[in-house]
Amino acid sequence: MDSTERITDRLTARALLLDTQHAAVDRRAAFVIPDGTVYLDGNSLGALPRAVPDAVADVTTRQWGQRLIRSWNESDWWSAPERVGNRIGELVGAGAGQLVVTDSTSTNLFKVFVAVSRMDPGRTRVLIDPDSFPTDLYVLDSAARLTGLTVEQVHPDRAADRIAEIGDELALVVYSSVDYRTGELWDLAAITQAAHRVGAFALWDLCHSAGAIDVRLDDDGADFAVGCGYKYLNGGPGAPAWIYVRTEHQERFHNPIAGWHGHARPFGMERDYDPAPSISRARSGTGPMLSLLSLEAALTAYDGLSMADVRARSLSLTGFFIECLGGLGIDLPLATPAQDGRRGSQISLRHPEAYAVVQALMVRGVIGDFREPDLIRLGFAPLYVSHAEALAAAEHLSHVLRDKEFESEGLARRATVT
């Protein structure tokens, strides 16, 4: 037995041990993972939960097809945004009545930006991470032009200092819990405390956290939060997003897209808008029920799980993958911090031919994704990715790099989707 074989044997044994240790979170049986696939892109589109196809078929053929308009009442489609919102709330540390599933993340960001701009006219400045997912930057710039807010891009590790400098002109800080490219986890509780010290609000973007990180919105003082439904929450492509408005801010939260679903009496068909005295005021128009109820079915995969355990398995997976990289002699620069407390649920590696490397991995059945300019991004969805797969992915990556498989023809760059 040579040294490589010994290392592989050792890592294999370790994967087995870790999968056993974290078996409580193993929901693999609740998901469809195609044969021969190691799926490390659940941070872009979560895998299909087995509960979804039947649930969606019931919505189409029975609820819609047979019961027709009556299902708005009979199947309580009307309250699904709040019902599913409360379930997501349990996964991100939000008590009931503060989270509603509606629209897209972009639209929900817009609602918060405009609502905040009206809360205290003396506060006109907003801080945002320049490395935010671009839609956060775009929508904030647009909302700022509309409302008179002034935007300043400040990296999270400088945020607390800058917040103190700006002081009482500050209206809002906008930070993502996990950086979508590097996978770095930021201490939003600390940034939020700094914001609160000067009387400002904090908006958390949890797109790359919800369902993988043990977020504590209520306990950590978040004022607002948004997130999507199609990454770790596995709601399906373009599943609707959600918005959190802390109870104490709801009365002052004026949704600029004041659609009839946010009205206190939506069926009164009144001429004047009177916002619902609840999180329902964050709704706008009619939501996409097939996609929304797919998300509801998907969330059953989390039934009985504690987010602390989910987080522990996530950290174990990414930590073990880093261990495998070392063991197999893969020396690509890590864009993701190696320390547990600073890591989300993904590992990003730098490579000048990152796009082609991702394509070569896909040929081998390992699905990750590429992010500009040089990132190989591998997400470890804690409910269905195993430590054995983390090792397999590292081994495939080792072969791709050793044999320069990324130089094959047909792996040229083209557009991909987040």
Added chain:
Amino acid sequence: MDSTERITDRLTARALLLDTQHAAVDRRAAFVIPDGTVYLDGNSLGALPRAVPDAVADVTTRQWGQRLIRSWNESDWWSAPERVGNRIGELVGAGAGQLVVTDSTSTNLFKVFVAVSRMDPGRTRVLIDPDSFPTDLYVLDSAARLTGLTVEQVHPDRAADRIAEIGDELALVVYSSVDYRTGELWDLAAITQAAHRVGAFALWDLCHSAGAIDVRLDDDGADFAVGCGYKYLNGGPGAPAWIYVRTEHQERFHNPIAGWHGHARPFGMERDYDPAPSISRARSGTGPMLSLLSLEAALTAYDGLSMADVRARSLSLTGFFIECLGGLGIDLPLATPAQDGRRGSQISLRHPEAYAVVQALMVRGVIGDFREPDLIRLGFAPLYVSHAEALAAAEHLSHVLRDKEFESEGLARRATVT
């Protein structure tokens, strides 16, 4: 044979004749209509097209479940908003590249209101129908507060005069093609001409027209339009909505919800927003693919149909229903104009106990809906409702009224859904 029997026989024969005359539009076989149901609520939630369940199952189990993230490219989920938009465009007289499926009607209205407010700062006034579906009023009021626009509610039959009086301060007029309660069809081409004479824009709300009326957006000069996907277009509950921006206005159309899906290079992940040089700039965040692709499958029911024929069948259905009311001696006041040119695809009748009458009809398998304060609203979806059913509905209504079935217990008022 008594007189009632003779009348019924005559109407039955007439229904048969009209169904034969308008058979070209009969797509009943393409829809699921539950046994024993006369479905006259397709103007609220269209019936299930038979093509939908398999199409949605393919999206969930194969595209999402098996192909995972790759389907964004392989199944071209990315371009679905424009692809489905172009198909809807064919049904409302819009040439390709002007219509995109995205968000809800409320959100799309908001985009137009804010975009128009920035087009010509000298024009600050907006006219809207006080009898608009409430969300139009609510969202316009909200957008007006945000942008400085001034809103005036003017009934459509007074619109042309008022437009001329206001003149060059007018920015926009907002009118619905069909009144959602009374079913009255307005001459939006004439209102639009009046708006254009003073240099203002016209926004058409086509929620209650698209798929039933032969709308001609391009030919009749509409500047902007919005509509939902779940009424006559049969996309399913909460199917995403659509927005039309005439080609010549697209370059000046600045979508306030400047999400990454509207960017010229969405995968460039750039820090600055550069709107797509096309209707795609009206997109914001990621759309709900299950609901969107359900809508795409639903639209195949329109394949091979001319909207002129669809409109002719719709008018025949509602006209014949009025004839049945007369023949059967039902003398409830018509809220809907009897003249063909002034009628959408629904008939609304007034009754002081309208809610209970609608419930009593439902007990008999005739599904319509109630609208405040006193309207029995019956929609005639031209693709799957027959003249024979129009007669059957009138006969059921006759019995409900004659025997005062609406006074039965258990038919008390409760919330229903549009």
